[in-house]
Amino acid sequence: xxxxxxGGLRLSNPVLTASGTFGYGIEFAPFMxxxxxxxxxxxxxxxxxxxxxxxPRIVETPSGMLNSIGLANVGVDAFINEKLPKLKKYKTKxxxxxxxxTISEYTKVARKLESEKGVHAxxxxxxxxxxxxxxxxxxxxxxxxxxxxxxxxxxxxKHMMVKLSPNVTDIKLMxxxxxxxxxxxxxxxxxxxxxVVDVNKRRPMLAMKMGGLSGPAIKPIAVRMVYEVxxxxxxxxxxxxxxxxxxxxxxxxxxxxxxxxxGTANFVTPDASVKVVRGIEDxxxxxxxxxxxxxxxxIID
Amino acid sequence: xxxxxxxxxxxxxLTSGYYKLGLGWxxxxxxxxxxxxxxxxxxxxxxxxxxxxxYDVLRRGQGIELIYKVVGKGTTILSNMEKGECLDVLGPLxxxxxxxxxxxxxxxxxxxxxxAPFFMLAKEHAKHGAKFLMGLRTKAEAKILGDIKATGxxxxxxxxxxxxxxxxxxxxxxxxxxxxxxxxYACGPMGMLKSVAMVAKEAGACCYVxxxxxxxxxxxxxxxxxxxxxxxxxxxxxxTYNMVxxxxxxxxxxxxxxxxLG
Ligand SMILES: Cc1cc2nc3c(=O)[nH]c(=O)nc-3n(C[C@H](O)[C@H](O)[C@H](O)COP(=O)(O)O)c2cc1C
Ligand code: FES
Numbered sequence: 365x366x367x368x369x370x371g372g373l374r375l376s377n378p379v380l381t382a383s384g385t386f387g388y389g390i391e392f393a394p395f396m397x398x399x400x401x402x403x404x405x406x407x408x409x410x411x412x413x414x415x416x417x418x419x420p421r422i423v424e425t426p427s428g429m430l431n432s433i434g435l436a437n438v439g440v441d442a443f444i445n446e447k448l449p450k451l452k453k454y455k456t457k458x459x460x461x462x463x464x465x466t467i468s469e470y471t472k473v474a475r476k477l478e479s480e481k482g483v484h485a486x487x488x489x490x491x492x493x494x495x496x497x498x499x500x501x502x503x504x505x506x507x508x509x510x511x512x513x514x515x516x517x518x519x520x521x522k523h524m525m526v527k528l529s530p531n532v533t534d535i536k537l538m539x540x541x542x543x544x545x546x547x548x549x550x551x552x553x554x555x556x557x558x559x560v561v562d563v564n565k566r567r568p569m570l571a572m573k574m575g576g577l578s579g580p581a582i583k584p585i586a587v588r589m590v591y592e593v594x595x596x597x598x599x600x601x602x603x604x605x606x607x608x609x610x611x612x613x614x615x616x617x618x619x620x621x622x623x624x625x626x627g628t629a630n631f632v633t634p635d636a637s638v639k640v641v642r643g644i645e646d647x648x649x650x651x652x653x654x655x656x657x658x659x660x661x662x663i664i665d
Numbered sequence: 666x667x668x669x670x671x672x673x674x675x676x677x678x679l680t681s682g683y684y685k686l687g688l689g690w691x692x693x694x695x696x697x698x699x700x701x702x703x704x705x706x707x708x709x710x711x712x713x714x715x716x717x718x719x720y721d722v723l724r725r726g727q728g729i730e731l732i733y734k735v736v737g738k739g740t741t742i743l744s745n746m747e748k749g750e751c752l753d754v755l756g757p758l759x760x761x762x763x764x765x766x767x768x769x770x771x772x773x774x775x776x777x778x779x780x781a782p783f784f785m786l787a788k789e790h791a792k793h794g795a796k797f798l799m800g801l802r803t804k805a806e807a808k809i810l811g812d813i814k815a816t817g818x819x820x821x822x823x824x825x826x827x828x829x830x831x832x833x834x835x836x837x838x839x840x841x842x843x844x845x846x847x848x849x850y851a852c853g854p855m856g857m858l859k860s861v862a863m864v865a866k867e868a869g870a871c872c873y874v875x876x877x878x879x880x881x882x883x884x885x886x887x888x889x890x891x892x893x894x895x896x897x898x899x900x901x902x903x904x905t906y907n908m909v910x911x912x913x914x915x916x917x918x919x920x921x922x923x924x925x926l927g
Binding site for chain 2 (some may be wrong): 384385386387392394415416417418419420421423424426427428429431432433435442449473579580608628631632633634635643
């Protein structure tokens with residue numbers, strides 16, 4: 365079940381938990397063995413703590429949910445001082461999800477994490493508006509995305525995963541741009557913008573009007589994007605979007621992913637990620653497939 | 666705190682869309698104001714769990730009893746489940762109501778299913794002279810008060826249509842009952858809680874409210890159930906967000922920025 369994602373990151377199995385859906389990891393210890401999964405992604409970390417957006421921040425949708433949390437987090441320093449020490453006793457890999465509103469914020473966060481042995485890799489979330497560029501998303505412009513990735517590459521020797529936003533016309537261009545800029549692996553997808561209207565009040569349900577859609581509703585879009593990206597890059601791909609069960613995860617792996625992240629499912633079933641690991645193991649046994657690597661991209665198309 | 670499968674012991678309609686649900690679900694340390702999250706569908710629609718306040722602890726912690734009203738997809742599915750069926754229950758969650766030093770000063774105020782956290786408190790504090798105020802739509806709904814009345818606690822009702830008790834809002838009852846040294850505990854719709862908080866404040870009484878809010882995880886990780894609160898200094902500019910699921914659901918009403926609630 366082990367997977368080598370390159371750049372010094374080897375996972376005991378291909379199942380990770382997605383950023384923002386697993387807290388700082390330790391919150392799930394009462395419900396599951398953290399060591400049973402390949403690794404955990406932290407909540408997105410910024411240079412300074414962030415309070416996040418006004419409420420309501422979430423709303424349920426058919427087979428999904430919208431969120432506009434606003435990247436609320438304790439900040440990178442509090443993460444290092446208060447959260448990370450509690451993860452040290454676990455063998456599972458800790459991947460810090462980072463973001464910024466300027467390139468220098470990204471690099472400052474990455475630098476602070478560089479000396480932390482307990483952080484095994486970075487995931488760079490580029491689906492963030494660039495305040496210096498008038499709010500244009502880093503994640504929607506291949507040149508801006510490449511700039512962020514190159515800048516973080518210069519300050520980190522850790523494995524650098526780059527997380528793509530699906531909010532683009534051609535995901536392949538984004539993937540190629542971040543690969544060229546030095547990404548060790550590419551994870552996708554982040555949430556898809558959406559909106560729900562309260563018909564009685566004739567108002568948006570969310571205080572921020574729009575939010576990011578996640579959950580089973582987005583899975584086919586995510587699988588399609590993983591498939592497309594796998595045709596044009598050579599770095600490993602980590603599939604994310606609506607994974608509730610092992611079979612969902614297997615779709616991504618067969619379509620081209622080397623590993624997966626379980627997100628919204630953690631809210632529904634706190635040990636969903638462990639069940640995904642077990643289910644993949646069973647599938648490999650039943651199908652007599654020797655390693656997960658053989659399954660990656662094995663789609664007959 | 667755990668996530669475990671529970672067997673339905675009973676799922677009985679009470680009246681007007683209200684149901685009482687008994688679950689075989691071993692628990693320890695459940696207090697009034699705690700809640701649980703139920704997974705009503707094995708599939709993905711509805712996707713998220715439903716949060717319900719604990720109404721009672723059964724057989725010394727062998728199970729729990731909940732009260733719910735059918736309002737949407739999740740509760741409709743729940744109302745169709747039968748004795749012997751199983752569902753996942755996560756809990757106990759939240760902070761719960763504080764233990765009282767002066768229970769004789771307690772006035773509980775409930776609207777609709779907001780009575781859930783108060784049955785255990787009524788059992789405990791009926792003998793101390795605590796009071797229970799309930800807002801209902803109409804007389805037919807009064808059936809849900811059976812257990813609470815049986816504790817012997819003083820119960821006052823208001824109904825929207827005047828078919829039982831006083832016609833009007835439960836806050837009208839509170840205005841008459843509340844004193845400077847009262848301790849008000851309230852649970853119900855947001856509009857009601859806001860009015861209760863105002864009435865208590867005018868009277869100079871302390872007031873704790875149990876909030877409901879959209880929740881995804883129930884364990885403080887999604888940060889979806891945020892409510893804006895005053896910081897420690899209580900100065901206007903000093904505000905922060907608290908999570909209803911882990912910092913609450915019970916809050917001191919003075920800590921909440923009521924105008925910021927949806
Ligand atoms: C409540 C919530 C918070 C999230 N916060 C972050 C975040 O801080 N950083 C990030 O890169 N992605 C964040 N995401 C996106 C997820 O990591 C994931 O990409 C997305 O939810 C799709 O996967 P899923 O359908 O399995 O949830 C968040 C998602 C949700 C639902
Ligand atoms: S419901 Fe997720 S943080 Fe409260």
